[in-house]
Amino acid sequence: MTPFLRRQRALADYTLAALARRRGKNLALVVIFSVIVFVVASAMLFSAALQREADLVLAEAPELIVQQLVLGRQDLIAETEIAKLTAIRGVTAAKGRLWGYFYDRISGANYTVMVPDDPAMMPEPGTVAVGEGIPRARGFTFAQAPLFLSRWPGELQKFAVARTFDSDSALVSSDLVLMAESDFRRFFEVPPGVYTDIAVSIRNPREIATIVEKATRAMPAARFVTRDDIARTYQKLFSWREGLLVALAGAAILAFAIFAAEKASGLSAEEAREIGVLKAIGWDSSDVIAMKLWEGALIAIGAFLIGTVAAYLHVFGTGAALFAPVLKGWSVIYPDFRLAPQIDGMQLTALFLITVVPYVAATLVPIWRAASADPDQIMR
Amino acid sequence: MKPAAGLRRSSVVFALIGALALMLALEVAHAAWRAPAEARRIAASAGLVRSLGLTDLALFTEARYARHPALADLHSAFQDNPMSFEHFPSGSFVPLPHALPASALGFSADEVSR
Numbered sequence: 376m377t378p379f380l381r382r383q384r385a386l387a388d389y390t391l392a393a394l395a396r397r398r399g400k401n402l403a404l405v406v407i408f409s410v411i412v413f414v415v416a417s418a419m420l421f422s423a424a425l426q427r428e429a430d431l432v433l434a435e436a437p438e439l440i441v442q443q444l445v446l447g448r449q450d451l452i453a454e455t456e457i458a459k460l461t462a463i464r465g466v467t468a469a470k471g472r473l474w475g476y477f478y479d480r481i482s483g484a485n486y487t488v489m490v491p492d493d494p495a496m497m498p499e500p501g502t503v504a505v506g507e508g509i510p511r512a513r514g515f516t517f518a519q520a521p522l523f524l525s526r527w528p529g530e531l532q533k534f535a536v537a538r539t540f541d542s543d544s545a546l547v548s549s550d551l552v553l554m555a556e557s558d559f560r561r562f563f564e565v566p567p568g569v570y571t572d573i574a575v576s577i578r579n580p581r582e583i584a585t586i587v588e589k590a591t592r593a594m595p596a597a598r599f600v601t602r603d604d605i606a607r608t609y610q611k612l613f614s615w616r617e618g619l620l621v622a623l624a625g626a627a628i629l630a631f632a633i634f635a636a637e638k639a640s641g642l643s644a645e646e647a648r649e650i651g652v653l654k655a656i657g658w659d660s661s662d663v664i665a666m667k668l669w670e671g672a673l674i675a676i677g678a679f680l681i682g683t684v685a686a687y688l689h690v691f692g693t694g695a696a697l698f699a700p701v702l703k704g705w706s707v708i709y710p711d712f713r714l715a716p717q718i719d720g721m722q723l724t725a726l727f728l729i730t731v732v733p734y735v736a737a738t739l740v741p742i743w744r745a746a747s748a749d750p751d752q753i754m755r
Numbered sequence: 756m757k758p759a760a761g762l763r764r765s766s767v768v769f770a771l772i773g774a775l776a777l778m779l780a781l782e783v784a785h786a787a788w789r790a791p792a793e794a795r796r797i798a799a800s801a802g803l804v805r806s807l808g809l810t811d812l813a814l815f816t817e818a819r820y821a822r823h824p825a826l827a828d829l830h831s832a833f834q835d836n837p838m839s840f841e842h843f844p845s846g847s848f849v850p851l852p853h854a855l856p857a858s859a860l861g862f863s864a865d866e867v868s869r
Contacts, residue, residue: 384763391768432812436804442826448828485819543796544796547804548800609824680775680776684778715789715796
């Protein structure tokens with residue numbers, strides 16, 4: 376070991392011995408610091424992973440959705456509108472979509488009932504394909520249990536469950552009930568010739584704005600939702616949510632900042648005395664500063680590592696178990712999803728810069744003052 | 756925290772920090788190791804989105820405007836009762852649409868000038 380390293384090691388030893396003298400206070404500091412890093416890192420990892428998943432998955436959403444608005448609410452749209460859309464140059468296809476919500480009085484859950492767009496996914500009449508949340512909400516006890524849906528008291532319709540989507544796709548399919556078109560129209564009493572909305576396929580994504588403009592002229596009462604609108608909605612949702620979690624942690628962060636500032640910068644009489652003694656027995660100002668730097672760095676880096684490692688385990692190991700009750704709200708069906716683990720170097724660096732660096736910096740200023748003063752003066 | 760005989764305090768603490776750093780490195784490696792499988796899973800989900808024509812995540816199922824925030828009515832949170840702002844917990848997580856289009860309210864500059 377070079378003399379420099381040996382010197383630093385001795386300083387670290389001395390710092391740790393000094394920290395051990397005020398063990399309770401310093402342990403509490405590390406614990407609180409770690410919890411703060413844990414909450415902020417969990418929020419960062421969770422929303423970044425959800426955002427990424429939403430971006431990738433919803434990139435396959437229809438290019439354009441056309442809704443009919445009546446009295447400010449969405450209404451069924453007539454089949455005749457499809458021709459107006461396909462007549463626009465650049466539109467490759469326009470298909471009516473049939474979907475809606477069903478409140479299941481038996482389980483108290485909301486289902487999204489849908490007729491799949493792709494004929495290959497279309498269930499046989501009398502059968503349904505369901506998301507993983509539905510057997511859970513209904514408490515199915517055996518694999519081939521049929522799904523009974525009741526629209527009003529005394530009425531019951533039976534559907535055989537042909538397929539259950541696994542939890543790999545839970546984030547998009549958890550509450551889905553897929554039905555054949557004939558079943559859907561009969562069950563919801565939707566007359567032929569109308570749809571919930573229209574999904575439009577567009578050959579060149581750069582033409583979407585022009586096509587929306589033309590379609591608005593042809594269908595002035597309609598509302599157009601583009602794929603970009605969907606992506607923006609989710610971007611906003613996740614940044615809002617992350618902001619909300621950080622804001623909730625804000626009070627804790629503020630309390631910690633006061634605590635840490637008090638601990639790090641307000642030099643107690645005892646510490647000042649210690650520095651005086653060190654200087655009196657021949658320590659250099661730079662030695663004292665290096666010793667205090669070691670103290671700040673050991674506490675901050677330790678807390679940063681504990682918080683980050685625990686946050687990863689929390690978000691990707693337990694599926695963000697601490698956030699789930701908040702996100703779940705009053706929902707009966709909450710998707711049983713696992714997010715793709717991912718650590719973003721930029722985010723980690725940002726977290727390091729906003730936690731470790733200010734703490735170490737806060738320890739420096741008052742020490743500088745004490746270390747450069749006369750030992751006789753600080754010990755007095 | 757009395758260090759064991761022959762062991763310096765700094766050795767113990769450096770070992771602990773080293774172990775934590777190693778765990779963080781293992782987590783990064785774990786994320787990288789899982790990436791291909793996760794990419795396949797996400798691609799399968801994306802395929803499902805394409806073949807069913809889905810538009811939203813099934814994250815909040817308690818209210819229809821939270822289940823499909825991208826397709827919700829523009830004023831859906833207020834429609835149940837004039838005085839009710841929002842009563843579903845997830846409403847606090849789902850923000851306003853990114854921009855309320857002026858023309859949807861019938862007051863765009865173009866329409867006025869016409």
